[in-house]
Amino acid sequence: MNSRERFLGMLHYSGYDRPPTRHYGTPEINALLMERLGARSHLDLLDLVGDDFRSVGPRYVGPELRTFEDGTWEGLWGERYTHYRFGDGAYPEAVGLPFADIDSAESLAAHRFPQADWYDYSTIKEECEAARDHVVCIEGAGTPDFINGIARCRGVEQVMIDLATEDPIYLALMRQRFEFFHEKIRRCLVAAEGLIDVVCFGEDLGNQNGPNLSPRTYDKLFAPYMLELFALAHRHGAVTMMHSCGSVRRFIPRLIDLGLDILDVVQVDAAEMNIRDLHREFHKKVAFCGSVSVQTTLPFGTVEDVVREVELRKELFREGGMIIAATHDIQVGTPIENILAMYAAIGSLEPSCATS
């Protein structure tokens, strides 16, 4: 069974040789894994851990995204990032928020927004063909990412207040993001001529204890856009997968109605996200990806704990419906043995790596 066949077996509950998997790791963890496994490249690492997915995308040909003297760099929406170090790792953090002080439609209109034209789609089909044994996907957790994506340009707290007050600037920014991503995805799907398997989306709808926003707000402000984005993917024969951190159980029925096929990342330590309960309630209604905790089991558990967690998922989802993976990028400090144990228990780890 190749990765694509395995994925389709998972999706249609028609059986598979092992559950599919997808690798999520921070750059630091990836570097440690590469060293440990003797991987020569990131792609090599994905092969060795048995990641069934391959991302493709258009080539960026838009205006130069500048790097500044202070080391900060520019994002697509005019925001700026810096690498913020914490112990042995680093995260890009937004430090320049272009929409933080915007309070009128006129000043927003003067801003430059990214365009689908900023990408060259001519190589997509070729990339898809090269990755045909795998699950070919486009986009990711930042699409459309109306909460975090706009927060990086306006501030997290401001975005939360925007949601409560339905601030016109925020609503205009949501529209801008939707139009940009919709057109970019459409062009990718057209160019790939049916060879894209999955369109990935993201929206962090939950926190550790519950939803970040009311289901009513979601329905009013987010759902219409997601309905169109999911429908776009389906029209071109792709399935939809959406990353969402936190406690999101209460959104799942609505997401299924809107056209979600796979919920990623299933943060099992968050409230109402117990994997057995999710299986009981949603099995064969939506597939899951993730669910091996980066908050508890992977960093703080033993190899036996990791194996037990993976075996539980294999048992619960023996007919399909689960892509076993970490619940987020695996963080620096996580024992490499635990990571390898996860992939070994899934059955995806290259056998020669098991004892390396």
Add this chain to the structure above:
Amino acid sequence: MVDREKLYQAILTGDAKSARALTEEALKESVDPKELLDKTLIPAMDEVGRLFETNEYFVPELLISARAMKSALELIKPLLAEKGAEPAGRVAIGTVKGDLHDIGKNLVAAMLEGGGFEVVDLGVDVSPEAFVTAAKDKGASIIALSALLTTTMPAMKKVVAALEEAGIRERVKVMIGGAPITQRYADEIGADGYSDNASGAVALARSLAAKVPAAA
């Protein structure tokens, strides 16, 4: 005479403009600021906390209510200070060293202020020494620590150790919270309390404030 129910509702619905105007009106009518705070404003924020805990309110609603409360407090605080009224307690709050995530910390700070506490917000990426200084120089009797990342959780233990080293651990209570934090972790590092949400943090701070030695 100002309609107290309207002021209560202004906080509850996050109407900052009305909350400020009604507070201003009440103070012009010589309503005792401490009484206004204790009988109207704090109960309104307590109700906001209850609605949050029962999932009728979410982070956006909590934030706009906190903003409305802040607009009222801006008028009341100077008057309370003039009268020498003591807050419910003094809390120094911050996201620990190495961690820049502040939404949870800000929510807790806002709810604590709304609960009648004086809050010294030390911001993000706060060193253990800065917490010690806040306890010594600002008179904070409660230190509230936040962390989002599993990789920055250990910094909480360093704060507890720094307080011990400075010889002030006995008179300062430490409360912790953040996505990966658990009661077990709080016990493990010797913190005095843990809350998994902003509203619960106010109740926790109230119980800790009651346990702070009188000399503090």
